[in-house]
Amino acid sequence: MAATLRLILALGGCAAPAPKAEPQAEPLRVTNGDAPFANFEGAAARKRADTICGIGRVKTSIYDRYDNGAWVYPEGCA
Numbered sequence: 001m002a003a004t005l006r007l008i009l010a011l012g013g014c015a016a017p018a019p020k021a022e023p024q025a026e027p028l029r030v031t032n033g034d035a036p037f038a039n040f041e042g043a044a045a046r047k048r049a050d051t052i053c054g055i056g057r058v059k060t061s062i063y064d065r066y067d068n069g070a071w072v073y074p075e076g077c078a
Contacts, residue, residue, distance in 0.1 A: 025059065025076030028052065029067075036069020045071035053077035 030049045031037065037045050049058045049071070059075030066072075 028058065028073040028076045029070045030073070031070045037066070037071055039066040042066070042071060049073060 028049060030045045030052065032041075032044070032048065046058065046060075050056070054077070057078045058073055059078050060073060061075050063074045064072065065074075
């Protein structure tokens with residue numbers, strides 16, 4: 001039993017270090033100029049985001065959200 005415990009403790013120090021997290025992109029807040037977007041205008045906000053980042057370069061995720069007149073894409077641009 002003691003030998004097994006020593007072996008487990010010795011092997012615990014042999015593990016590879018945890019991978020470093022990728023740097024997080026700056027969140028992209030998309031507004032409609034002076035007029036705020038409504039919460040149902042997600043498609044229009046996405047088109048505006050495409051003009052900011054370039055078509056197909058907006059990193060969408062399940063965490064995209066509407067926040068006080070702006071659509072927020074937490075992953076930002078690719």
